[in-house]
Amino acid sequence: MDYARSSAQRSAASTKIVVAGGFGVGKTTLVGSVSEIMPLRTEALVTNESEGVDDLAAVPTKATTTVAMDFGRITLAEDLVLYLFGTPGQRRFWFMWDDLCLGAIGAIVLVDTDRLDEAFSPLDYFESKGLPFIVAVNQFDNAARYPLEEVRAALAIPEHVPMIDIDARDRESCKRALIRITEYSLEQLTASVAVH
Amino acid sequence: MALPTQPWTPDDDAPSARVVRPYTLTGGRTAPKVELPVEATLRREHGGSPDPTDANLSRILEVCDKRSVAEVSAHVHMPIGVVRVLLGDLIEQGHVRVQATLTADSSQDERRELIERTLRGLRTL
Numbered sequence: 001m002d003y004a005r006s007s008a009q010r011s012a013a014s015t016k017i018v019v020a021g022g023f024g025v026g027k028t029t030l031v032g033s034v035s036e037i038m039p040l041r042t043e044a045l046v047t048n049e050s051e052g053v054d055d056l057a058a059v060p061t062k063a064t065t066t067v068a069m070d071f072g073r074i075t076l077a078e079d080l081v082l083y084l085f086g087t088p089g090q091r092r093f094w095f096m097w098d099d100l101c102l103g104a105i106g107a108i109v110l111v112d113t114d115r116l117d118e119a120f121s122p123l124d125y126f127e128s129k130g131l132p133f134i135v136a137v138n139q140f141d142n143a144a145r146y147p148l149e150e151v152r153a154a155l156a157i158p159e160h161v162p163m164i165d166i167d168a169r170d171r172e173s174c175k176r177a178l179i180r181i182t183e184y185s186l187e188q189l190t191a192s193v194a195v196h
Numbered sequence: 197m198a199l200p201t202q203p204w205t206p207d208d209d210a211p212s213a214r215v216v217r218p219y220t221l222t223g224g225r226t227a228p229k230v231e232l233p234v235e236a237t238l239r240r241e242h243g244g245s246p247d248p249t250d251a252n253l254s255r256i257l258e259v260c261d262k263r264s265v266a267e268v269s270a271h272v273h274m275p276i277g278v279v280r281v282l283l284g285d286l287i288e289q290g291h292v293r294v295q296a297t298l299t300a301d302s303s304q305d306e307r308r309e310l311i312e313r314t315l316r317g318l319r320t321l
Contacts (some may be wrong), residue, residue, distance in 0.1 A: 012310045014296035016235040016265060034321075040270035042234075045218060045277050066275055074318025083264055084244040103233055103298035105311055148311045160275055175321055189308055 015081040017181060020126075021110035021119030026138045026168035027086030028070040030110060033174040035072025035084065042069050046077060059187075067093060069100075089122045097125060099170045106132035106185040110168070110178055113146050116154055122153060132185040136166040136177050143149055218278045221252055226277060228284035230294065234266040234276060236284065237295045245289055256282055257291055 016171045019027045031143045034188045043066035067088065074082045085100055087093065089109075101107065119135070125135040137151055146149050146154075157163065162184050167173040197286055219226055240261040249252055252272075256279065259271045270277040286292040 010307070012297050013236045014235045014297055014315055015310055016233075040267060042259075042266050042269040043275045045275050069266075071270075073264070073267070074321070076262060076314060076321075080313055080317055081235075081264070082314060082317070083266065085234065085266070100234060101236075105222070105314060150284060175318065179315065179318050182311060182318060186308070186311045186315065187306065189311065193304060 012078060012079045013080070014083060016085055016100075016104050017178060018097075018104050018107040018131075019084055019086045019110060020097075020122035021086075022089045022112065024116070025028060025089075025110045025112045025118065026140075027110055029043060029175050030108075030138075030166070030168040030177070031070055031084045031086050033117055033171045033180065034068070037073050039070045039086075040071045042071065043067065044069060044099075046095075053116060067096065069096075070101055082178075087115050087147055089118055091121045091125075094121075094125060098129075101126075101129060101131050104131060106181040108181050109133055109135045110166070111135055111137045111151065111155070112140065113144060114140075116151070123157065126175040132181065132188045134164065134177070134181045134184055136163040136164050138168050139165055152195060208264050219281075221274065221278050224282040225281050228280040230281045230284050230287050232265050232283055232291070232294060235264050235299045236266045237264050237267075238264060238268070238317065239293045239295060241291055241293050244289070248289065248291065253282055254288060257286060260286075260292055 019030055021027050028039050037078045045066055049135055051120070069085060069087055071083055075086070076082050087097065087100055107122070109126070110124045123133075123135075135155070135157055137146075137148060137171060139145065148165065151157075152159075152163055162180055164180055166177050227309065238260045240257065247256065254275075255272050256268055260268050260283070263271070265279060265283065266276065269276045272279065274282075283292060283294075288293060298307060
């Protein structure tokens with residue numbers, strides 16, 4: 001009985017996928033489209049006062065500042081819950097990404113083609129950490145549409161990284177993105193086992 | 197002895213800065229006693245030591261069952277780091293148990309098993 005219990009405890013009861021991208025790119029919309037709860041907001045403390053915090057509103061530099069993170073939850077089975085964490089893409093938030101990405105299945109980098117430069121920082125980060133990621137180009141109503149291969153070239157995304165179009169407001173579209181990053185994470189695991 | 201549930205509005209514009217330094221709630225401690233990933237889910241354990249008298253610990257204990265560290269943080273309006281320290285206390289006191297997640301020490305097999313379960317779940321949504 002004790003053996004059964006300890007074995008059950010080793011099997012993970014929850015997991016996470018990270019959604020990264022610039023402000024207003026649709027992270028919270030994506031999370032809300034597939035989450036079974038209204039997206040919740042939590043805060044992490046910004047501990048480094050020397051970092052720029054211009055988007056965090058007028059905060060006296062000596063006061064404790066926080067950065068907000070929206071997240072959602074999907075119950076996948078009786079014994080498994082998936083959490084989706086939306087995180088700001090700017091380099092100054094990297095301090096909280098190590099924590100957020102540890103143990104994650106992978107990441108979705110959400111891209112707005114009008115502001116491609118905002119994708120560079122998350123791309124650099126996930127590449128450097130070896131966390132599997134896919135790039136999802138959010139198709140806004142009024143934004144110009146570019147073929148995915150043009151976006152790949154503009155962002156210098158390696159050939160093996162999957163790229164998809166996404167409508168962050170559409171549940172099925174967001175579900176496909178979650179399936180794609182999970183499949184890719186599994187492919188990467190299989191590839192790394194084959195090499196070793 | 198159930199406490200009334202706090203009303204909670206997700207769209208509430210939470211302040212991005214506080215006048216009170218958050219770690220005063222933890223007596224200045226910033227490191228939790230146990231490893232607590234943001235997605236780790238918690239189970240309330242009954243029948244252990246008497247319920248905590250500290251109001252913040254009570255609030256956390258009231259909302260934590262079957263929720264993740266991040267959800268607890270959102271529900272009690274405390275930053276993640278503060279919630280981790282206080283949850284660590286509740287775990288040490290036997291009020292709360294933390295359920296397994298992947299860690300840096302997880303094996304390839306454990307990682308694969310979890311990803312496959314996730315994929316199966318996503319495909320049947």
